[in-house]
Amino acid sequence: xxxVVLGFVVAGIxxxxxxxxxxxxxxxxxxxxxxxxxxxTSRANPSSGDPFTxxxxxxxxxxxxxxxxxxxxxxxxxxxVPKTNxxxxxxxxxxxxxxxxxxxxxxxxxxxxxxxxxxxxxxxVERDLGVRVDHYVWTGLRGLVxxxxxxxxxxxxxxxxxxxxxxxxxxxxGNPYDVARVAVLPGAQHLDGIHALEYVRSRxxxxxxxxxxxERQQQVLLALRATARGLSFANVPDLxxxxxGQVSTDLGIRQIGDLLPLIGGxxxxxxxxxxxxxxxTQSAQIAGQDVLLPxxxxxxxxxxxxxxx
Amino acid sequence: xxxRGGPVVALLALMAxxxxxxxxxFGLFRTETTKAAAAPSETRPLIAxxxxxxxxxxxxxxxxxxxxxxxxxxxxxxxxxPALSPDDHLVAVARSSQSSDLYLLDGxxxxxxxxxxxxxxxxxxxxxxxxxxxxxxADGMRVYFAYxxxxxxxxxxxxxxxxxxxxxxxxxxxxxxxxxxxDYTGGDVSPIPLASGGLLYVRYGVDAQEHIVSRIxxxxxxxxxxxxxxxxxxxxxPALSPDATTLAMVCSGSRSQTAKLEVATFDGVTLGQRRVLIGDQLxxxxxxxxxxxxxxxxxxxxxxxxxxxxxxxGATTPAPPPxxxxxxxxxxxxxxxPAWSGS
Numbered sequence: 001x002x003x004v005v006l007g008f009v010v011a012g013i014x015x016x017x018x019x020x021x022x023x024x025x026x027x028x029x030x031x032x033x034x035x036x037x038x039x040x041t042s043r044a045n046p047s048s049g050d051p052f053t054x055x056x057x058x059x060x061x062x063x064x065x066x067x068x069x070x071x072x073x074x075x076x077x078x079x080x081v082p083k084t085n086x087x088x089x090x091x092x093x094x095x096x097x098x099x100x101x102x103x104x105x106x107x108x109x110x111x112x113x114x115x116x117x118x119x120x121x122x123x124x125v126e127r128d129l130g131v132r133v134d135h136y137v138w139t140g141l142r143g144l145v146x147x148x149x150x151x152x153x154x155x156x157x158x159x160x161x162x163x164x165x166x167x168x169x170x171x172x173x174g175n176p177y178d179v180a181r182v183a184v185l186p187g188a189q190h191l192d193g194i195h196a197l198e199y200v201r202s203r204x205x206x207x208x209x210x211x212x213x214x215e216r217q218q219q220v221l222l223a224l225r226a227t228a229r230g231l232s233f234a235n236v237p238d239l240x241x242x243x244x245g246q247v248s249t250d251l252g253i254r255q256i257g258d259l260l261p262l263i264g265g266x267x268x269x270x271x272x273x274x275x276x277x278x279x280x281t282q283s284a285q286i287a288g289q290d291v292l293l294p295x296x297x298x299x300x301x302x303x304x305x306x307x308x309x
Numbered sequence: 310x311x312x313r314g315g316p317v318v319a320l321l322a323l324m325a326x327x328x329x330x331x332x333x334x335f336g337l338f339r340t341e342t343t344k345a346a347a348a349p350s351e352t353r354p355l356i357a358x359x360x361x362x363x364x365x366x367x368x369x370x371x372x373x374x375x376x377x378x379x380x381x382x383x384x385x386x387x388x389x390x391p392a393l394s395p396d397d398h399l400v401a402v403a404r405s406s407q408s409s410d411l412y413l414l415d416g417x418x419x420x421x422x423x424x425x426x427x428x429x430x431x432x433x434x435x436x437x438x439x440x441x442x443x444x445x446x447a448d449g450m451r452v453y454f455a456y457x458x459x460x461x462x463x464x465x466x467x468x469x470x471x472x473x474x475x476x477x478x479x480x481x482x483x484x485x486x487x488x489x490x491x492d493y494t495g496g497d498v499s500p501i502p503l504a505s506g507g508l509l510y511v512r513y514g515v516d517a518q519e520h521i522v523s524r525i526x527x528x529x530x531x532x533x534x535x536x537x538x539x540x541x542x543x544x545x546x547p548a549l550s551p552d553a554t555t556l557a558m559v560c561s562g563s564r565s566q567t568a569k570l571e572v573a574t575f576d577g578v579t580l581g582q583r584r585v586l587i588g589d590q591l592x593x594x595x596x597x598x599x600x601x602x603x604x605x606x607x608x609x610x611x612x613x614x615x616x617x618x619x620x621x622x623g624a625t626t627p628a629p630p631p632x633x634x635x636x637x638x639x640x641x642x643x644x645x646x647p648a649w650s651g652s
Binding site for chain 1: 321324328329331332336340407441466493495496513522545568592609614640
């Protein structure tokens with residue numbers, strides 16, 4: 001009799017394991033990636049209930065770049081206060097001209113990742129902006145597309161017509177230097193992954209350049225959060241399968257599990273969104289590159305105020 | 310042997326079935342996210358609406374008449390943004406990967422003529438153009454639309470819509486530019502020709518906080534521009550009532566992820582008092598009923614959901630009745646306003 005009961009228990013566990021297998025596979029592949037420069041014990045644990053910061057990194061992981069030399073086109077530092085569900089998002093312009101950790105000189109901050117991966121990007125942000133980064137999540141272009149498709153698309157109020165005659169056509173598998181025309185029309189609409197990517201990635205036709213793109217990226221992240229709120233634990237395997245190979249983070253699977261209810265509790269209207277527009281930065285040309293020079297006397301106090309230790 | 314082995318095999322099969330059941334049990338708790346939307350012609354609307362509505366979904370224009378949907382466009386082009394013409398024809402947009410064109414469609418949905426010719430030539434994709442948001446003038450002779458021309462050959466990053474008009478026949482000599490957009494903002498969209506000879510349209514610009522916002526503006530017959538809404542209101546998607554006395558629009562408020570359906574009286578020059586009709590949905594592309602009493606609009610029924618058709622009766626009354634959902638499980642193109650004919 002005991003053997004029979006045990007047999008059913010084992011069969012049930014096997015069924016559950018099979019269902020959540022994609023989660024385990026992605027967790028093994030993508031989570032718990034180490035390499036942050038400071039001992040993990042000094043970094044806030046999302047499970048503890050204390051405020052913590054996460055650096056979101058987005059890369060063009062297409063054929064133009066070797067996998068270990070990717071640039072981060074998007075860098076968003078997020079601070080979450082679990083007790084009050086308060087969230088602050090700071091978009092760090094990819095063209096910000098800063099000293100890069102691990103090198104002897106300055107460069108655009110997007111190159112920090114190419115010079116030592118996420119750990120170096122985190123170290124550069126920590127040193128230059130004077131802020132503690134507790135964790136990071138990196139994703140590539142396909143990761144964003146597949147995540148949005150896995151949640152069934154997102155609803156976004158696109159701010160304006162986003163028109164681009166030089167949009168990189170690098171996801172189709174052809175010549176990675178090909179370009180395409182993009183027209184994302186304005187207004188409330190339901191976007192799938194590819195069109196959401198066009199909306200957040202295009203920058204040529206925006207008078208605000210990378211700032212406009214950063215604003216759209218924050219908007220899509222919030223829309224993604226709003227949609228994810230309607231999902232259940234049983235959707236996690238689908239999401240894990242979509243993100244397989246497209247994401248990496250130092251967060252462990254248990255910490256991610258602890259984050260999910262937090263994400264659900266965030267009130268989008270209360271999210272503080274920060275951009276380093278002038279006078280915090282100013283455009284300049286260095287060595288033939290269009291860059292943004294930070295006014296550290298303004299940037300660091302702003303960051304210190306918005307991201308207290 | 311068989312007698313003793315039979316129950317064991319049956320028990321093992323039961324265990325395997327139980328394991329399979331547990332697997333599927335978890336699946337029952339999944340929120341359905343990837344289920345394909347139904348084709349409108351395979352569904353029935355939840356309520357009947359008067360007249361004939363034309364709506365776009367996934368590149369096909371459907372006709373809603375007498376309580377049922379039917380496929381209107383039948384060819385392989387990707388269709389959207391139908392606009393009524395006084396002669397019972399439609400002007401609609403056919404979009405390809407690099408360009409879009411305006412076409413005249415007859416009452417059966419077949420192409421009766423091509424108005425614009427925006428496909429470029431050669432390998433230089435910047436020779437392509439977009440045409441969107443057609444609106445046919447009251448005389449049926451001219452069509453007003455947003456067109457990304459002229460192109461700046463030196464600054465190929467600058468691509469903005471301007472408002473243009475053309476003869477519905479598409480005679481090139483009759484093409485006229487009616488607006489000059491703010492550079493690198495996306496430009497001007499959604500033209501509505503006025504009986505006075507003026508024009509309403511949506512103009513994008515940058516506010517003092519460096520956000521791109523939209524304003525509904527009126528262009529007088531002699532070309533003077535008057536903003537009808539403020540930058541802070543961030544209004545777009547204008548729809549003028551059939552008697553031209555009330556303007557419906559969608560207002561987001563700068564940077565907010567909201568899209569409220571509002572109406573305001575319109576005396577032909579300025580907007581009067583405005584009212585928020587729907588403030589708790591992501592509203593898109595309102596369209597007036599032919600009698601001017603109610604509004605159809607698109608909005609998702611759930612957070613993150615696809616856009617459905619909704620109906621608000623008594624839109625011009627002080628206290629309209631509650632909105633009614635017209636469709637479910639569809640996936641209407643929320644950048645494509647419904648066209649609504651009385652016949």
